[in-house]
Amino acid sequence: MAEKSQTALQRYKSRRVGYLVDQEKTEPPVSAKDQYHNNGLALRLLLLFLLLPALGFFGWRAYENLPGEPLELTYEIDLSEAPHGTLMVTLIAEGKLPPQLDLEYPPGIFGKTQYGRKLLRPSAHALNDNGTMGRPLTVDQSANGWRLGTRGLNRAGFIYRVDLSKAESSEMDIRKHISTLVNGGVRFAGFEIFLQPTNSNVKNITVTLHNPARMPVLVPWPALVKNTNREHNDSAGPLADAHLGYGQGYNPTPDLATAISSGQAARNKPNFAEPVPMNLFYHPNDLADLNNALIICGNIRTLNSRAKDCVIQFATSQNWLFNDSDALDLVRRIARTEIGFFGSSPTEQITVLLATNEVQTAEGFDVYGVHTGSSVLVMIHRDTTWGMLEEQAASVIAHEMFHGWLGEAITQNDPATLWFTEGATTWYSARMLTAAGVWTPQHARQVLTDRLNRDYVQNPWRGEVSIAAAAADVMGDPDQVRYAYAGGVAASIALDQWLSRQSRMVRPLDEVLRYLYENRTEEGFSRLVLEEAVLAVTGVDCRLWLENYVYGTQNLPPVDRLI
Ligand SMILES: [Zn+2]
Numbered sequence: 001m002a003e004k005s006q007t008a009l010q011r012y013k014s015r016r017v018g019y020l021v022d023q024e025k026t027e028p029p030v031s032a033k034d035q036y037h038n039n040g041l042a043l044r045l046l047l048l049f050l051l052l053p054a055l056g057f058f059g060w061r062a063y064e065n066l067p068g069e070p071l072e073l074t075y076e077i078d079l080s081e082a083p084h085g086t087l088m089v090t091l092i093a094e095g096k097l098p099p100q101l102d103l104e105y106p107p108g109i110f111g112k113t114q115y116g117r118k119l120l121r122p123s124a125h126a127l128n129d130n131g132t133m134g135r136p137l138t139v140d141q142s143a144n145g146w147r148l149g150t151r152g153l154n155r156a157g158f159i160y161r162v163d164l165s166k167a168e169s170s171e172m173d174i175r176k177h178i179s180t181l182v183n184g185g186v187r188f189a190g191f192e193i194f195l196q197p198t199n200s201n202v203k204n205i206t207v208t209l210h211n212p213a214r215m216p217v218l219v220p221w222p223a224l225v226k227n228t229n230r231e232h233n234d235s236a237g238p239l240a241d242a243h244l245g246y247g248q249g250y251n252p253t254p255d256l257a258t259a260i261s262s263g264q265a266a267r268n269k270p271n272f273a274e275p276v277p278m279n280l281f282y283h284p285n286d287l288a289d290l291n292n293a294l295i296i297c298g299n300i301r302t303l304n305s306r307a308k309d310c311v312i313q314f315a316t317s318q319n320w321l322f323n324d325s326d327a328l329d330l331v332r333r334i335a336r337t338e339i340g341f342f343g344s345s346p347t348e349q350i351t352v353l354l355a356t357n358e359v360q361t362a363e364g365f366d367v368y369g370v371h372t373g374s375s376v377l378v379m380i381h382r383d384t385t386w387g388m389l390e391e392q393a394a395s396v397i398a399h400e401m402f403h404g405w406l407g408e409a410i411t412q413n414d415p416a417t418l419w420f421t422e423g424a425t426t427w428y429s430a431r432m433l434t435a436a437g438v439w440t441p442q443h444a445r446q447v448l449t450d451r452l453n454r455d456y457v458q459n460p461w462r463g464e465v466s467i468a469a470a471a472a473d474v475m476g477d478p479d480q481v482r483y484a485y486a487g488g489v490a491a492s493i494a495l496d497q498w499l500s501r502q503s504r505m506v507r508p509l510d511e512v513l514r515y516l517y518e519n520r521t522e523e524g525f526s527r528l529v530l531e532e533a534v535l536a537v538t539g540v541d542c543r544l545w546l547e548n549y550v551y552g553t554q555n556l557p558p559v560d561r562l563i
Contacts, residue, residue, distance in 0.1 A: 070201035071095040075194055075290075078210045079217070082297050085165045085181045086120075087188065091158045091195060092127065097150040103158060103195040104145030106291050117179065117192045120161040124148045127155035145195060162193055169360040174368045177358050177379065178294075183317035185215055185298020187355070189372075190284075191291040205290055208281040209297075217280060217297045218315050220351035220375035292372045296353065303328040307336040310345035316354040322386040327354060330390065330438065334398050337436040338405070341428075341510070342517050346409035347374040352397055355379050369396035374404030394438050395447075398429035410516045411524035415472035419550060420530060422471060423488020424513070434563055441563050448489065448562045455486030456556075467491050468551045491550050493559045498545060503538040511537045527551075 071093050078088035093101060105117075126134030137156060138149035150156050164186045167176040179188040196202070211217060284290040302315040303324055312335045314328040331352045339345045357368060357379040368379040378400070380393050402425045406412075412421040430448055433439040439447075456462060461470060461480050467487035470480050496509035505511065515533045516525070523529075527546070534542045548554045 069096050070203040071097070071197060072204045072206075073197070073202055074206045074208065076208045076210060077193070077295075079185070079215060079297055080210070080212055082186045082215070083184055083213075085163060085186055087162045087164060087186065087193065089160055089162060089193060089195075091160075092155065093150075093158070093197065093200075094155050095200075097153045097156055098200055099149075099151040100199075101148040101150045101156065101197055102142060102145065102199045103148065104142075104198050105195055106191045118163045119146075119195075120163060122146055122158065122160040124150075124156060124158045126153050127157050129155075133157070145198075158195070160195070162188075164188055164192075166358065169358050172359060172361055172364060174359060174365075174370075174379070177368075178370060178377070180358070182296065182355065183299045185296065185300075185317070187294070187296040187298075187353075189291075190293030190295075194290055196287060196290075202287060205284050205287070206281060207284060207290070207293070208279060209295070211278055211280060211297070214278060215297045216300045216302075217295070218300050218302065218351070218353070219282065219293065219295050220313070220315070220349075220353055220377075221292055221294050221373035294353075294372050294375065294377065305332045307332060307339050308344065309348065310335070310339060311349040312336075313349060313351040314354070315351060318354070318356055318382070320354070321383065322389060326386065327389070330394060331397060333436040333438060334394065334401060334432060337432045338398070338401055341432065341435075342405050342514060345374065346404055346517075349374070350401060350404065351375040352401070353377045354393075356382050367393050367396050369400040371400035371403045371407075373408060374401065376400040390438055391443075394433055395429055398432050398436075398438075399425055402429050402432065405517055406513065410513075410520050411522075413524045414526045416468060416527050416551075417525050417530065419468045419471035419484065419488040419491060421525070422485055423467075423490075424492040424509070426485060427489045427492045428513075431563055445562050451486055452490055452562075455482040456490045459483040459486070462487075463553050463555060466551050466553050467549075487556075490556050490559065493562065494549065494556045495542070495545070497559055497561065498557070499534065499538050499540055499542070502540045505538060508534075508538045508540075 072095055074092040074094075076090040076092070078090075081088065091103070122139050124137040124139045126137060128134045137153075138147075139158075140147045140149075146158070148156060148158060164179050164181060166180050171177065179192045180186070209217060284293065296315070296317070298317050300315055300317050301324060302313055305312045305328060312328075312332050314324065314331045316324065316327075320327070335345075335350050353376065355377060357364075357366070359365070359368070359379075366381060370377045370379075376397055378393055378396055380389070384393065403421075406425050406428075407421050410421075412418065427448070430439065430444045434441050434444045459479060459482065461483040465480070465483075467484065467490075470476060471484035471488055473480065473484075476484070492509065496507065499508035499512075500506065512530075512533050515537045516529070519533070521529075531541075531543050531546065534540060549556050
């Protein structure tokens with residue numbers, strides 16, 4: 001693994017929009033007609049996790065030149081008490097340690113004391129060269145975390161427990177439901193578990209999972225398949241840097257037989273006979289990867305399939321009113337369509353994790369979607385039927401999965417392009433569902449028409465604030481957020497049609513998206529990148545068009561083709 005060193009500042013800059021939350025609200029169906037209508041009224045809200053912490057970064061101490069050599073970090077997570085909602089974490093820091101080592105949760109909404117997970121019984125000690133425990137170290141609570149007295153040491157261990165008990169069902173903030181108890185174990189996000197040094201550079205991060213009960217463990221992100229190193233895909237045999245691969249640590253689902261007998265899956269059947277290892281480990285690429293991790297252990301069932309060279313995985317720990325194999329088939333159809341659209345998958349594994357929506361208030365949403373990397377956590381009601389899954393949850397799955405390309409690979413970190421990242425993703429997810437045969441074109445058109453009429457055409461914010469400004473302000477009022485999403489959809493469709501007339505191309509925006517994906521860079525997505533991609537693909541200079549209709553307040557020209 002290439003050595004990577006990041007200062008705290010670089011790391012905050014480098015933190016990608018790892019977790020995006022999309023929310024879908026549909027009212028309980030009254031009649032078939034109403035249900036259809038209500039689906040058209042689907043409301044999607046965006047809460048950009050990392051935009052919130054970004055606001056706090058301005059006040060953050062800027063470590064331009066951190067002292068000392070970069071530290072190596074190993075996080076050992078003991079899953080022994082996971083079924084009771086407790087994780088024991090040992091952080092081992094190695095290198096020339098500073099006199100005092102400051103450890104904090106990633107700053108932001110989850111780093112604040114009132115939101116952060118309770119850290120129990122912290123203790124620290126020196127580690128001797130032979131690995132044995134040395135003298136205890138001072139552990140003082142600081143404003144945002146903990147300060148360890150590490151003067152003169154080359155190795156120190158910090159042990160703490162994290163309590164992952166469930167949030168109240170009246171808790172509306174879905175972000176507080178991501179890390180929680182699940183059937184037989186827990187689900188947790190990296191940013192809620194991993195304390196990090198803030199006054200030292202960091203290189204080489206290792207996460208190990210100690211799993212004495214040999215529970216099934218799933219790590220949808222980072223995508224831990226064998227041959228994680230894409231550049232060396234051709235080399236045979238497992239690489240040393242990822243020990244946790246698909247087919248390891250998973251429970252075969254009871255109805256796997258049905259799934260594999262249906263063809264494709266049978267030929268690519270992973271070897272489920274491999275025992276669940278007691279110790280698993282992986283190396284996140286960097287601190288962003290560490291924070292973005294989603295890890296689940298417990299009574300998980302998984303089903304695997306393939307689309308091109310990508311493993312498609314469906315996982316759940318709940319029993320549903322539909323078959324796992326049907327759900328996998330739905331996921332596979334969506335994944336295959338989206339991979340086909342872009343030509344390849346940005347990751348070697350796409351996991352869709354279906355979980356129960358624990359939010360039980362009148363204002364709560366029926367379906368919540370979160371993506372991290374190319375993997376998707378979808379939270380739906382316990383009593384969701386197959387029909388509801390196809391009509392409602394499928395659009396959330398398609399939307400979140402599409403973010404694996406537009407949002408992750410084409411990296412969304414500039415608020416000025418959120419209108420496109422969300423608007424185009426919403427539009428294309430409807431088109432992908434249509435292409436995959438999950439939605440009829442008529443249904444997709446109806447959903448889009450209702451949404452555009454209600455949330456864009458009739459929105460009080462229309463003409464008052466630009467679509468781009470509304471989208472950049474994720475803390476806006478609900479009408480503004482609806483305006484931003486629907487406006488982004490309308491702008492994407494209108495841009496496609498305008499470009500089509502200018503260039504005589506049939507689907508110019510499709511080509512622009514593929515161009516953005518193929519030419520993606522570390523710097524990420526920006527207004528300039530979009531303008532240049534449009535010019536490169538279509539020969540059209542779209543700067544004035546965007547200035548007027550997206551970054552300005554002119555009403556978009558009417559569109560005539562929605563799908
Ligand atoms: Zn989204």
